[in-house]
Amino acid sequence: MYPSYRTITLLLFLFTVILNAQxxxxxxxxxxxxxxxxxxxxxxxxxxxxxxxxxxxxxxxxxxxxxxxxxxxxxxxxxxxxxxxxxxxxxxxxxxxxxxxxxxxxxxxxxxxxxxxxxxxxxxxxTAFFGKWHIGGDFLRKDDPKTIYRGPRNKPELDVDIRKIVGGGPRYHGFDYALSFQAGIQDVPYAIYENSIFKPIAKNSKITFITQAKMDKIGVKLDKAEGLGDSHWNPTxxxxxxxxxxxxxxxxxxxxxxxxxxxxxxxxxxxxxxxxxxxxxxxxxxxxxxxxxxxxxxxxxxxxxxxxxxxxxxxxxxxxxxxxxxxxxxxxxxxxxxxxxxxxxxxxxxxxxxxxxxxxxxxxxxxxxxxxxxxxxxxxxxxxxxxxxxxxxxxxxxxxxxxxxxxxxxxxxxTEVLNRTIYSQSGTSKEVMLIKDNFKLIMQVDKTDLSNNTQLPIALFDLKNNPTETEEGNLILNKEYQSKMKELSTLYHTTRKSGRPTASRFLNN
Structure with a gap:
């Protein structure tokens, strides 16, 4: 029996898919x-x-x-x-x-x-993920297995079941395989997860409470809080x-x-x-x-x-x-x-x-x-x-x-140059930065404004002439650059508040 036209077409299609994949x-x-x-x-x-x-x-x-x-x-x-x-x-x-x-x-x-x-x-x-995730995740409560655990940071976590990631980890965001550390080696849980399941470091591993006293025995200083983890945890x-x-x-x-x-x-x-x-x-x-x-x-x-x-x-x-x-x-x-x-x-x-x-x-x-x-x-x-x-x-x-x-x-x-504006931010001090045409504006976000929409300009640098951002070259009080400061602060504020895209594919349309 000869293959049908439909079968031949399907085989050609599958061959093309495989070839393209390779x-x-x-x-x-x-x-x-x-x-x-x-x-x-x-x-x-x-x-x-x-x-x-x-x-x-x-x-x-x-x-x-x-x-x-x-x-x-x-x-x-x-x-x-x-x-x-x-x-x-x-x-x-x-x-x-x-x-x-x-x-x-x-x-x-x-x-x-x-x-x-x-x-x-x-x-x-x-797709495969290896290493530090640090973008949150879901674990169940020990005392209520139907409820996701949420708790304050830097407080000993005892009521969380760390045996399985039930949401929010790499396997829930498109990765076929994942060997993940939820917070790297810096924070709880001090454990490894393979495809969201607790992966014992040793055959006799058990979940225990990792204290600084235990880490002192192996010469390790915890970077963050004590908490639950693998009994064989050693970041080395x-x-x-x-x-x-x-x-x-x-x-x-x-x-x-x-x-x-x-x-x-x-x-x-x-x-x-x-x-x-x-x-x-x-x-x-x-x-x-x-x-x-x-x-x-x-x-x-x-x-x-x-x-x-x-x-x-x-x-x-x-x-x-x-x-x-x-x-x-x-x-x-x-x-x-x-x-x-x-x-x-x-x-x-x-x-x-x-x-x-x-x-x-x-x-x-x-x-x-x-x-x-x-x-x-x-x-x-x-x-x-x-x-x-x-x-x-x-x-x-x-x-x-x-x-x-x-x-x-x-x-x-x-093309040699991508013309774009850089939007970024600092860390715990809550500053935001905008760089456009080599001018960099730093603004302090009002920490009492939960909307983050109140920003005070605190520094303006010309990175072309002052790439090291020396304070002598801070133009924030320079009268000649007040219009530049206003231009950049307005651009940042309106862009962020409006939610409009900043990617080149939108700007070029």
Whole structure:
């Protein structure tokens, strides 16, 4: 019996789908925790010969692709940035615009909201998440298993059942596979979750209360509150566990019909600074001037391990790697004492409104596809969404990723400069920033105004002539620049209050 016309048509269609899937590159997005611009020796060498810690793997990525030199995190603090990067929306569109600081808080990502994972699934990718989530989640109460636990942060959490994430985690936002740490290694629960289920660290692991006294026995200082976790919790080993699980995933998913999208959310280089003794045959702990810089080195080795695995599987040329940070670098005493400059030439660091707070590394590498270039266009971490949509030829809905602009044309050298205004924010001090045509306005948000709509201008810098934001160059009281200050403050206020999109696809229509 000969196959019917309908059968032949179906077979041709399925063959085309499989062929197209194979032609799509794998994508790895690496989001590093607290990595400053000056922590990457490639960036530091652009301004200084004084290199305290080399990062050869990160440098090799930079030398093999596009290096953005005017890249910004959406916020100077990790949680709000993570929401923005995952959704392509500015932090202020979130129900928690200043961040979701507790693992037991409701995720600001709505069920109907597009995420990077949902986008890539739509494009035919298998999606996987590895590492720090920090965008909220749902756990059940112990005393009432039908009720979601919600509790104040920095208070011992005893009534929460941490055995399973029942909502709000990576598996609920489009990831097919997830090995997640709800708050990285910095906060409760001190546990690992595989596909939302508590994953014991050891065969005899049990859920217990992690105290500072217990951590003292293994030389670890908790960064945040005591709380529930795995009885074998030791942050020193978590980076190793994370990278080897990611390696296994690549090995298992290389050269399959479906390309893969990996979101590698590194645990380094956030506190507590607990570097591993050795990784991939290289000694880590105690090899740099500070434990903080040991973790920078550990991160670099992890990146080399990812690259080596791609090469071993024969898919390095078929994989795009995008690497950036969730905020600026850490200003740690021992690190600074060594001469290392985490923020490179820029003022301030993590949590601050100055450029050091949200100027970040941003590297795009695709071997044998992208030429090496330095690009000074202003870009944001949340631009990853529109760029991936552009790459996979997916049309973004008009109600999604409102602030994400594609930088794919710049990677293809079709255009050299992306003309855009940068909207960002600091951290706990609640300042907002706007950069337009090299002028940067910093405004203090009135903390008593829950709408966040009351903002007082406190600084104005001309970044072209004063990139380091010296106070001598603060133009806020300069009469010649009052109209510029008013122009920028009005632009920020009206844009935020109106809710209008800021992405280039809206502005160009």
């Amino acid at each position: 032609e799509k590159p794998n994508v790895i997005v690496v989001l590093v925790d607290d990595l400053g611009l000056g922590d990457v020796s490639y960036y530091r060498k652009l301004h200084s010969d004084n290199i305290i810690v080399e990062t050869p793997a990160l440098d090799a990525l930079a030398e093999n692709g596009t290096v953005f030199t005017n890249a910004h995190a959406p916020a100077a603090l990790c949680a709000p940035s993570r929401y923005a990067i995952m959704t392509g929306n500015h932090c202020y569109r979130s129900d928690a615009p200043w961040g979701v600081w507790g693992s037991y808080e409701k995720s600001p990502i709505k069920e109907n909201q597009l995420t990077l994972a949902k986008l890539m699934k739509q494009a035919g990718y298998h 080993h978590m980076g190793r566990l994370l990278i080897y699980t990611a390696k296994n995933y690549i090995e298992e998913n290389a050269n399959k019909d479906k390309p893969f999208f990996m979101y590698y959310s590194a645990l380094a280089v956030h506190l507590p600074h607990t570097p591993t003794d050795e990784l991939n045959g290289m000694k880590i702990a105690g090899t740099t001037p500070s434990k903080h810089l040991d973790l920078v080195k550990e991160l670099d080795v992890q990146i080399q391990m990812l690259i080596n695995t791609l090469k071993e599987q024969g898919i390095y040329d078929d994989t795009i790697i995008m690497l950036t940070s969730d905020n600026g670098g850490l200003l740690r005493k021992n690190t600074l004492k060594s001469g290392h400059q985490p923020s490179d030439i820029y003022r301030g660091g993590k949590n601050q409104a100055y450029e050091g707070g949200n100027r970040v590394p941003f590297i795009i590498s695709w071997n044998n596809h992208l030429k090496h270039q330095l690009n000074g266009s202003p870009v944001l971490g949340l631009d990853i969404m529109a760029t991936l949509a552009d790459l996979t030829q997916i049309d973004l809905p008009d109600d999604q990723a409102l602030d994400s602009s594609s930088f794919l044309p710049m990677l293809k050298n079709e």
